Amino acid sequence: KLQTGLVGLPNVGKSTLFNALCEQAQAQAANFPFCTVxxxxxxxAVPDARLDELARVGRSARIVPTxxxxxxxxxxxxxxxRGEGLGNQFLSNIRQCDAVVHVVRCFQDDQIVHVAGSVDxxxxxxxxxxxxxxxxAAQVERRRQRSARRPAAAAxxxxxxxxxxxxxxxxxxxxxxxxxxxxxxxxPVRQRWSELSSEEQRSLQPLGLxxxxxxxxxxxxxxxxxxxxxxxLNTSPSSSSTTAAAAAEGMGAPSPQVEAVRAYAARxxxxxxxxxxxxxxELAELTPDERRExxxxxxxxxxxxxxxxALIRATYDTLALRTYFTCGPEETRAWTIRRGxxxxxxxxxxxxxxxxxxxxxxTVGYAQLIDAGxxxxxxxxxxxxxxGKEYVVQEGDVMLFRFNV
Ligand code: GDP
Numbered sequence: 001k002l003q004t005g006l007v008g009l010p011n012v013g014k015s016t017l018f019n020a021l022c023e024q025a026q027a028q029a030a031n032f033p034f035c036t037v038x039x040x041x042x043x044x045a046v047p048d049a050r051l052d053e054l055a056r057v058g059r060s061a062r063i064v065p066t067x068x069x070x071x072x073x074x075x076x077x078x079x080x081x082r083g084e085g086l087g088n089q090f091l092s093n094i095r096q097c098d099a100v101v102h103v104v105r106c107f108q109d110d111q112i113v114h115v116a117g118s119v120d121x122x123x124x125x126x127x128x129x130x131x132x133x134x135x136x137a138a139q140v141e142r143r144r145q146r147s148a149r150r151p152a153a154a155a156x157x158x159x160x161x162x163x164x165x166x167x168x169x170x171x172x173x174x175x176x177x178x179x180x181x182x183x184x185x186x187x188p189v190r191q192r193w194s195e196l197s198s199e200e201q202r203s204l205q206p207l208g209l210x211x212x213x214x215x216x217x218x219x220x221x222x223x224x225x226x227x228x229x230x231x232x233l234n235t236s237p238s239s240s241s242t243t244a245a246a247a248a249e250g251m252g253a254p255s256p257q258v259e260a261v262r263a264y265a266a267r268x269x270x271x272x273x274x275x276x277x278x279x280x281x282e283l284a285e286l287t288p289d290e291r292r293e294x295x296x297x298x299x300x301x302x303x304x305x306x307x308x309x310a311l312i313r314a315t316y317d318t319l320a321l322r323t324y325f326t327c328g329p330e331e332t333r334a335w336t337i338r339r340g341x342x343x344x345x346x347x348x349x350x351x352x353x354x355x356x357x358x359x360x361x362x363t364v365g366y367a368q369l370i371d372a373g374x375x376x377x378x379x380x381x382x383x384x385x386x387x388g389k390e391y392v393v394q395e396g397d398v399m400l401f402r403f404n405v
Contacts, residue, residue, distance in 0.1 A: 002336070003041070003069045004315050005094050006218075007076055008103035009124050010115050013220040013277035017103060018042060018072035020280035021308055040072040046316055047309045048323065048334055053370050054398065058327035066323060066334040068315060071097060077115065078127050082134075091135045095208040099319050100215040101311065102128060106229070106257040107222040107276070121219065122260045130186055132210040137183040139207055144176050168203060175200035183211070190214065191268060214318045216271040218311055219261045222278075227299035229258045229274035230306040271318065273311045280308050324397040325366065326350070327375075343391040347401045357404035363387045366396035 006014045022042035045065040055063050073093045094100060104121040105114065116123065147169070175196055179189055188211035193201065204212065221229045232254035254262070258274070265272045279298065283291050300306050320339045324346060325332065337346050343363075348355030364375075364384045372378035393399070 001069050002098045002319060002321070003071050003096065004099045004101055004319070005071045005073045005097035006101050006103055007073050007094060007128065009076060009105070009127065010074070011112055012103050012105035012124070013107075014074065014103045015072055016277035016281050017218070017220070017275060017308075018070060020277065020284050021070055021312075023281075023284035040074070042070050042072075043067050044070055044312055046312055046323075046334065046336075050325070050366055050396065051332055051334060054325055054327050054366070055332040057369060057374060058332050059329055060327060060332040061329065062331045064331055064333040066336045068312060068336075070101075073097075076128060076131065078131065091210065094132075094210050094213075097213065099315060100210070100213050101218050101315060102215060103218045103220055103277075104261055106219050106225070106255065106261065107278070109222075119257065121257050122264050125217070125261070125264055129188065129211075133183045133186045133188065136189065136209045136211050137180065139209065140176055140180050140183065143172075143207060144180070147172065147176075168199065171197065171199035172203035175203050179204065179209070188212075188215070188268065214320075216273065216314055216318050217261060217265050218273050218275050219258055220277050221255070221258060221274055223276050223298055225255055225258065226274060226276045226279060226306055228252045229254050230300065230310075232258060233262055233272045233274050271314050273306075273314050275307050275311055283307075322393065322395045324393050324395075324399055326400070327369075327398050328400075337393060341393050342389065343387055343393055343399075343401075344389050346393040346399070347403065350401070353405065354401050354403050358389060359402040359404060361387045361391065362400040362402070363391070364398050365394070366398055369398050 006018055008014050018040070021044050045067055048065060051063045051065060054060070071093065073090055076090050102125065104124055105119055106121050108119055116127070178196065178200075182189060182192055189204075189209050190212050193212060196204070219229060219233065253259075261272055279294075283294065286294060295301075295306075316336075322337050322339050322341070323334050324337065325334055327333075335346070335349050337349060343361045344355045344358035347358050347361065362384050363386075364372075364378050368383045369375065369378050372381055372383060375384070378384050
């Protein structure tokens with residue numbers, strides 16, 4: 001199961017957001033055991049409008065969305081990389097995660113103390129970024145010292161060791177050198193990851209570097225700011241004037257805080273999603289109609305572009321995940337794979353028997369199937385392909401696996 005950690009300074013709204021994620025998941029997906037696995041781990045449905053369409057075409061009795069796990073990681077403070085607070089435990093919790101959502105406080109509330117005394121999201125982003133970079137730098141340094149103590153593979157090679165091992169060692173050494181340099185300048189490793197050779201990347205994998213993980217920012221804004229913030233953040237990160245873009249859409253300008261977060265993230269090439277933890281925790285208690293009404297009163301017309309749904313979607317995209325579907329009378333269901341997964345391994349997500357006995361996969365693209373209106377018509381039109389073991393599953397494929405038992 002892929003896990004995404006929610007990190008951030010204390011009192012930025014992480015737990016409120018985490019609880020809202022879990023409650024809404026439970027409320028909206030009665031068919032699925034979405035739940036809080038552990039006090040700080042929750043399973044969350046990934047919203048996908050295609051499921052309803054498919055279920056209609058397939059006359060399915062139920063819909064099962066795919067899921068992501070979120071982990072509420074408490075306890076990060078400045079100095080965590082030196083073990084302040086629960087620093088070390090906190091850092092090892094992040095190391096287990098596949099992606100990181102950094103929650104940043106943009107809302108003002110005099111009742112809620114900010115650990116640094118004032119609301120300044122960019123300072124907070126820098127504080128956390130620095131702690132993660134320091135933790136990685138320490139990890140890299142330990143690794144370098146350990147390999148320095150190890151007898152060189154070159155020497156071992158002459159005694160019968162493999163040339164492959166020597167190459168791997170060289171790749172690791174150069175990777176550690178380069179990464180150490182980036183971290184020294186507080187540059188997150190993810191930002192320059194693609195400059196590393198594939199051997200270098202592989203050699204770093206076991207380290208679980210925190211700043212190498214995919215990351216996005218969740219700007220936690222006040223309820224009244226939500227619509228404007230979402231409008232500003234959802235314009236392309238490269239557009240220089242969000243204010244003009246927002247004005248063109250008839251929205252107000254985002255607050256200076258939100259604008260600062262947007263600019264900071266754009267420099268890193270990271271995504272930002274506007275959320276309001278407070279709004280989300282209120283939404284969790286409403287019916288779908290009440291929810292729409294409430295959001296409209298805040299000026300939010302498209303629920304998919306703001307808040308938790310947008311955050312879940314953005315996390316999914318940041319993890320480079322892909323969705324394929326199975327669709328039949330019993331259920332229409334979404335399944336998660338990593339980009340580039342071949343048909344047998346995709347089948348293995350459903351059951352290991354499907355992978356082991358894989359013969360072929362009858363496959364039709366989502367849009368083609370919807371267009372045809374039924375699987376039978378899609379077949380008649382020759383749109384259902386028979387794909388073999390080498391087929392790389394595409395986003396939105398609807399698949400029926402043939403396998404030996
Ligand atoms: P954490 O320490 O980051 O997990 O923060 P919490 O989720 O525990 O929130 C800290 C306090 O801030 C709580 O009293 C929340 O009710 C409050 N809070 C969280 N999000 C918002 C928000 O969007 N607006 C306001 N006004 N208060 C919030």
